[in-house]
Amino acid sequence: MLRDEYATGRCLVLATGADIRYASAVAIHLGIFDSVLASDGHTNLTGGNKAARLSGLYGEAGFDYIGDSKADIPVWAKARRSVRVSVVRPGFRTFRKALRIHQWVKNILVFLPLFTSHSFFEPSACWKALAAFASFSLTASAIYLINDLLDIDSDRVHRTKRRRPFASGALSPLVGMALAPLLFAASFAIMAPMGATAVLALLVYVALTFAYSFWLKRRMLTDVFSLSMLYTMRILVGAAATHIRCSAWLLGFSVFFFLSLAFLKRAAELVDLARQDRFEVAGRGYYTWDLLQVNQFGVTSGYLAGLVLALYINGEQVRLLYQQPAWLWLLVPVQLYWVSRAWILAHRGAMNEDPILFAAKDRVSYFCAAASGFILMLATTNSNFHVESIL
Numbered sequence: 507m508l509r510d511e512y513a514t515g516r517c518l519v520l521a522t523g524a525d526i527r528y529a530s531a532v533a534i535h536l537g538i539f540d541s542v543l544a545s546d547g548h549t550n551l552t553g554g555n556k557a558a559r560l561s562g563l564y565g566e567a568g569f570d571y572i573g574d575s576k577a578d579i580p581v582w583a584k585a586r587r588s589v590r591v592s593v594v595r596p597g598f599r600t601f602r603k604a605l606r607i608h609q610w611v612k613n614i615l616v617f618l619p620l621f622t623s624h625s626f627f628e629p630s631a632c633w634k635a636l637a638a639f640a641s642f643s644l645t646a647s648a649i650y651l652i653n654d655l656l657d658i659d660s661d662r663v664h665r666t667k668r669r670r671p672f673a674s675g676a677l678s679p680l681v682g683m684a685l686a687p688l689l690f691a692a693s694f695a696i697m698a699p700m701g702a703t704a705v706l707a708l709l710v711y712v713a714l715t716f717a718y719s720f721w722l723k724r725r726m727l728t729d730v731f732s733l734s735m736l737y738t739m740r741i742l743v744g745a746a747a748t749h750i751r752c753s754a755w756l757l758g759f760s761v762f763f764f765l766s767l768a769f770l771k772r773a774a775e776l777v778d779l780a781r782q783d784r785f786e787v788a789g790r791g792y793y794t795w796d797l798l799q800v801n802q803f804g805v806t807s808g809y810l811a812g813l814v815l816a817l818y819i820n821g822e823q824v825r826l827l828y829q830q831p832a833w834l835w836l837l838v839p840v841q842l843y844w845v846s847r848a849w850i851l852a853h854r855g856a857m858n859e860d861p862i863l864f865a866a867k868d869r870v871s872y873f874c875a876a877a878s879g880f881i882l883m884l885a886t887t888n889s890n891f892h893v894e895s896i897l
Contacts, residue, residue, distance in 0.1 A: 507572075512538040519543060519569075521560060523552035523577070557581045596677050604654065604671040604682065605647040611866045613642045615737065616744030618760075623750045624827055624886075631748045634700060638747035641696040642740065645708060648689035649715050651682045656719075697747065704746040711739040726791035730768035730803075737764035755818040763811035763845075767861040769804030770848060773797060774857040781855060801849065808845035812838050833885035837878055844874045 512518055520533050521543040529544035543559060545551045551559065557580040560569055568586035571578070582588040602608075616638045625631045654661065654672050661673035671677035697708050714736060722732040738760045745752035776797045784794070792800070816838050818824065824831040847870065851857050857864060865871040 508536075508538055519560075521551065521556055521571075521581075523550060523556070553577045554580045557584045560584065596671070596681070600671050600676050604651060604677050606650045607643075607647070608863065608866075609646060609650070610639075610643040612737070612862050613639050613646065613740060615740035615760075616642055616747070618741050618756065619745040619750040619752050620748055622753070622756055625748065625750060631750065634748045635744060637696050638700065638704070638744050641693045641708065641747075642711075642743060644689045644693035644696070645712060648686045648693065649712070649719075651686040651689070653719055655679055655682050655686075700747040701749070704743065707739065707743045707746045711736065711743060714739065724791060729791075730765060730772060733768035733771070734761055734765040737767070753823070755814065755821070755823075759811050759814045759818070762807045762814060763841075766804050766808035766811060766845060767848075769800050769807060770852050770857065770861050773800045773804060773849070774852045774855075776800065777852060777855050777857075801853070805845070805849055808849070809842065812842045812845070815841060828885040829888040830885050833881055836881045840874050840877055840881070844871065 508518060517540045518538055519541050520529055520539040522529050523545055526542065526544040526546050529542050533539040533542045543551060543556075549555055556578075560571070560581060561584045563569075570587040570589065571581050571585040572589040572591055573581060574591040617635050620626050620631055620635045654670055657667075658672050658679065661667040661670055667673060672679055672682060694705065694708065697705050714732065718729070718732045718736065723729045738757065741756065741760055742752060744750075772792060776792060776794050780794045780797065816835075819831060819834045819838070824834065828834065848857065848861060848864075
């Protein structure tokens with residue numbers, strides 16, 4: 507509205523209760539005001555003072571005034587025309603973006619010890635796993651708030667990150683500063699009844715996350731190994747909360763599998779940079795010519811996860827948990843197919859986000875998950891058809 511009025515040649519005045527230094531800086535930045543009226547250390551230019559100043563300057567000709575608060579009522583009383591600007595209040599969508607609720611899907615990993623130990627029919631264990639999920643999600647949101655507050659200046663000049671709630675101004679930084687400690691407190695309050703081990707595991711995750719945010723993510727290779735450990739820590743926290751012992755097979759599989767996903771994330775960034783004729787991932791220590799090596803590391807890690815899965819299926823422990831463990835061999839090609847497809851998509855430039863979030867939106871990933879669930883059901887059920895008879 508102001509730009510349209512300025513284009514017609516109308517005189518515009520920035521009249522504000524803010525200090526003259528800030529008001530002048532805003533006026534220079536916008537470049538549409540003919541003059542600036544502001545507080546100067548002696549006179550607080552709000553309410554009646556502003557009304558008197560404007561009346562004295564434009565009394566006969568009159569003036570139109572645009573304001574946004576109760577302090578502007580005396581000015582509107584003197585104005586020829588009054589315009590009220592509503593302050594947009596942050597709603598659920600704004601808070602949802604700030605808390606990154608969509609990222610909570612990663613915390614489903616806390617349920618993995620519950621399912622691999624076949625304890626999902628135990629109400630107590632299920633409630634503990636749900637509590638761990640809630641605690642982990644609140645912790646993750648608190649960390650996202652802190653990271654966004656620390657990165658607010660760099661986010662404001664970023665092509666897409668400038669739309670984040672704090673960077674865009676949709677949410678006040680004061681809200682984030684107040685909300686983050688409350689989320690941390692609620693998270694640890696939920697986790698405390700699970701025992702000291704669970705709380706300690708959560709503390710280790712928080713410490714590793716901050717180490718990653720401030721230092722590790724800027725180190726070549728250290729960043730991907732840290733990401734793999736952060737994913738694995740979710741499983742360990744779930745095991746500690748439910749008091750279920752986490753098998754070495756599960757940990758071995760998760761380390762290799764999530765290491766592959768971490769390399770996948772970096773490979774996707776390098777492919778995108780290469781298409782933009784850029785050479786370096788800012789603040790990451792990778793160059794586009796590292797893509798071949800990153801691909802080799804990532805694909806190898808994904809296939810090693812498949813090897814760990816195959817060795818686990820061939821172990822004696824499996825026969826204690828499954829009626830027909832031979833069905834589990836079908837999990838190996840499903841897992842290798844998903845990993846192979848993900849890497850091909852990344853090479854094509856179609857993996858433009860976090861691999862876990864990509865899987866949460868990908869139909870083929872849902873199909874692979876459903877197929878895996880069906881295979882596990884066949885392995886658990888003591889049916890009349892025994893797959894061992896044809897193997």
